[in-house]
Amino acid sequence: MPCPTSIRTKKTKAVGIPTIDLSQSRAITSKSIVEACQEFGFFKLINHGVPHHAIAQLESQGFDFFQKPSSEKHRAGPPNPFGYGCKSIGSNGDMGDLEYLLLPSHNPATSILQSSISNDPLTFSHVVNEYVKSVRDLGCEILDLIGEGLWLPNKSVFSNLIRDIHSDSVLRINYYPGVQHIENRELSTKSHPSNDRIGFGEHSDPQILTILRANDVDGLQISLQDSIWVPVCPDPSAFYVLIGDVFQAMTNGRFVSVRHRAMANNSKNPRMSIMYFGAPSLNTWIAPLSEMMLPNDKSLYKPFTWAQYKKAAYSLRLADSRLDLFKAS
Ligand SMILES: O=C(O)CCC(=O)C(=O)O
Numbered sequence: 515m516p517c518p519t520s521i522r523t524k525k526t527k528a529v530g531i532p533t534i535d536l537s538q539s540r541a542i543t544s545k546s547i548v549e550a551c552q553e554f555g556f557f558k559l560i561n562h563g564v565p566h567h568a569i570a571q572l573e574s575q576g577f578d579f580f581q582k583p584s585s586e587k588h589r590a591g592p593p594n595p596f597g598y599g600c601k602s603i604g605s606n607g608d609m610g611d612l613e614y615l616l617l618p619s620h621n622p623a624t625s626i627l628q629s630s631i632s633n634d635p636l637t638f639s640h641v642v643n644e645y646v647k648s649v650r651d652l653g654c655e656i657l658d659l660i661g662e663g664l665w666l667p668n669k670s671v672f673s674n675l676i677r678d679i680h681s682d683s684v685l686r687i688n689y690y691p692g693v694q695h696i697e698n699r700e701l702s703t704k705s706h707p708s709n710d711r712i713g714f715g716e717h718s719d720p721q722i723l724t725i726l727r728a729n730d731v732d733g734l735q736i737s738l739q740d741s742i743w744v745p746v747c748p749d750p751s752a753f754y755v756l757i758g759d760v761f762q763a764m765t766n767g768r769f770v771s772v773r774h775r776a777m778a779n780n781s782k783n784p785r786m787s788i789m790y791f792g793a794p795s796l797n798t799w800i801a802p803l804s805e806m807m808l809p810n811d812k813s814l815y816k817p818f819t820w821a822q823y824k825k826a827a828y829s830l831r832l833a834d835s836r837l838d839l840f841k842a843s
Pocket residue numbers: 686688714719728733734774775776787789
């Protein structure tokens with residue numbers, strides 16, 4: 515499916531995927547980010563200020579790891595809670611050819627894990643820390659802009675959640691091998707790769723927000739209110755921001771957590787996406803902010819801690835609407 519130049523909103527006007535240019539004035543960016551979060555729960559970010567070398571070095575470390583023989587990669591797994599995983603062992607609705615690395619974002623990975631991922635664990639750890647710090651700062655900036663755009667008395671109310679040293683944020687690197695690899699394997703089972711295989715099934719991210727960066731290979735698709743899947747053109751110089759379920763709950767449904775999926779890779783080149791999932795600490799209570807409610811508004815969600823949400827969310831199938839579990843009656 516070719517990348518569209520425009521998508522339809524629920525008001526059925528055709529607009530482009532919202533693009534936020536962080537080099538513009540704060541007043542303009544904060545207003546456009548809030549609009550994008552309300553309408554799509556998704557936007558593209560350009561002029562984001564994350565140094566090119568921080569991205570390039572992590573991408574290169576990722577490729578070095580995923581190109582290792584399978585037996586070596588499995589030494590860094592299973593991802594319990596951090597390390598290497600592959601979807602052939604997943605059973606919650608996602609399928610296809612996907613490998614991944616899950617890494618902590620506040621405390622460095624254990625040295626055992628680092629040395630099972632890289633032959634140069636010190637460099638690996640330095641590269642991951644530099645990337646995480648830059649992207650967390652970017653996440654705080656976006657959340658502060660949202661606080662300003664919503665005219666909140668404390669504009670840092672959201673960013674403080676991911677600044678917290680106990681924040682449960684994580685870094686995930688997904689790897690979708692190129693078609694050559696798939697053909698070799700599938701030929702032996704006499705089937706052929708098709709254009710509609712799913713790499714990572716439909717879902718919304720449970721956290722506050724996700725900051726995603728991918729290389730120049732198609733794959734990511736977002737679903738709009740009318741359930742049409744819209745392919746997102748790859749742009750390795752940009753980041754994509756996805757609103758998660760916790761943000762939808764804190765804004766009492768004013769922001770929407772975007773449903774998305776990644777198609778299996780039909781390109782010759784591997785696809786690599788890197789996600790920073792910004793999350794509160796496990797014992798943070800999540801409930802709609804009073805500032806998000808008009809006097810007669812009812813809270814749409816029952817309060818929950820992030821630990822409760824995580825546990826409940828991961829017990830469901832990936833595609834299920836997990837926030838429904840905490841709908842107020
Ligand atoms: O790999 C991608 O582009 C998306 C993956 C994703 O949605 C996730 O890891 O939550």
